[in-house]
Amino acid sequence: MTVTLITGANKGIGFETARQLLELGHVVYLGARDVERGEKAAATLGARFVQLDVTDDASVRAALATIDAAEGRLDVLVHNAGILDTGVADGPTALRIFDTNAVGIVRVTEAALPLLRRSSNPTVVTVSSSAGSFWAVNNPDRPEFHLPTLLYSASKSAATMLTVQYAKSQPGIKFNALEPGFTATDMTAGFDGGRSPQESARTVVRLATLDVDGPTGTFQDEAGDLPW
Numbered sequence: 001m002t003v004t005l006i007t008g009a010n011k012g013i014g015f016e017t018a019r020q021l022l023e024l025g026h027v028v029y030l031g032a033r034d035v036e037r038g039e040k041a042a043a044t045l046g047a048r049f050v051q052l053d054v055t056d057d058a059s060v061r062a063a064l065a066t067i068d069a070a071e072g073r074l075d076v077l078v079h080n081a082g083i084l085d086t087g088v089a090d091g092p093t094a095l096r097i098f099d100t101n102a103v104g105i106v107r108v109t110e111a112a113l114p115l116l117r118r119s120s121n122p123t124v125v126t127v128s129s130s131a132g133s134f135w136a137v138n139n140p141d142r143p144e145f146h147l148p149t150l151l152y153s154a155s156k157s158a159a160t161m162l163t164v165q166y167a168k169s170q171p172g173i174k175f176n177a178l179e180p181g182f183t184a185t186d187m188t189a190g191f192d193g194g195r196s197p198q199e200s201a202r203t204v205v206r207l208a209t210l211d212v213d214g215p216t217g218t219f220q221d222e223a224g225d226l227p228w
Contacts, residue, residue: 003071003119004208005029005063007054007108008081010041013127013180016201017078018047021208026076029067033059054081054104064111074115076208079105079126079159085151094151101155105162116173125207126163128177128219132156135227160219160228167217174216176207179226 004021008014010032018028022045030045031052032038042049048070052063067074083100085093105126116122130136131153136144147153163177180200203222219228 002026002075002121003029003067003073004076004078005031005050005052005067005074005112006078006080007031007052007104008033009047009078010034010037012080013197013200013204014078014080015041015045016197017080017204017208019045020198020201020205021076022046024205024209027071029063031063031081052108054108055099057107060107060111064108064115068115072115073118074112075119075121075123077108077112077116077124078204078208079108079124080204082127082156083152085149087148089150097151098155098158101152102158102162105159109162109166113170113173121210121212122173123208123210123214124163124166124173124175125204126159126175126177127180127204128159128163129153129156130179130221130226132158132160133179133219133226133228163219164217171216174210174214176210176216177219178203178207179219179221180204181222 004026006014006018009018009030018030022028028047029050030042030047031050033053035051038049050063050066053059085097131144131147131149136142139145160177163175167175180203219226
């Protein structure tokens with residue numbers, strides 16, 4: 001059985017990723033900040049709930065300790081938790097967004113590394129965004145060119161760079177980042193349109209189920225590698 005942890009998984013892409021991986025036979029730990037919402041989501045899917053706030057070191061350590069005690073290893077880690085800025089650009093807002101979207105990746109990855117090293121096929125997937133891609137935001141033909149998301153875009157650029165650097169520093173573990181596609185979720189409610197979380201989760205699932213010799217250090221969307 002493949003043991004998987006997904007952060008921020010009580011709704012949206014994380015929830016649908018959990019659903020699809022459960023269908024593939026994974027043991028899924030659904031991480032969420034809010035206990036009530038997380039437990040409800042886990043019960044709906046048949047997943048296992050762990051309270052996990054990526055901005056809280058104690059919460060992260062406790063969540064990974066729970067998985068360690070129950071499973072003894074972690075095969076797949078999906079960094080899905082993220083927040084969008086509201087147009088305010090100041091120090092406190094920047095700290096809050098980077099703490100969730102970038103520093104949270106470091107917190108959870110570092111806590112998970114000992115468990116991942118016990119896996120025969122350790123895999124880490126980061127739900128990043130081409131809103132943090134120099135190529136995309138400077139390309140007038142891309143929708144990212146017009147996005148007014150200063151802090152979100154910068155934090156997602158950091159998330160992708162963390163993926164690349166972890167892939168280099170941890171050669172025994174696959175680290176890949178992805179652009180899931182513009183998705184209709186609570187986070188993007190201020191923007192019109194968007195496809196279903198079910199569709200966007202497929203790329204997450206593809207990267208979460210790579211073979212042992214699969215790629216690492218990449219940034220991908222549903223069609224394959226993306227410029228960054």
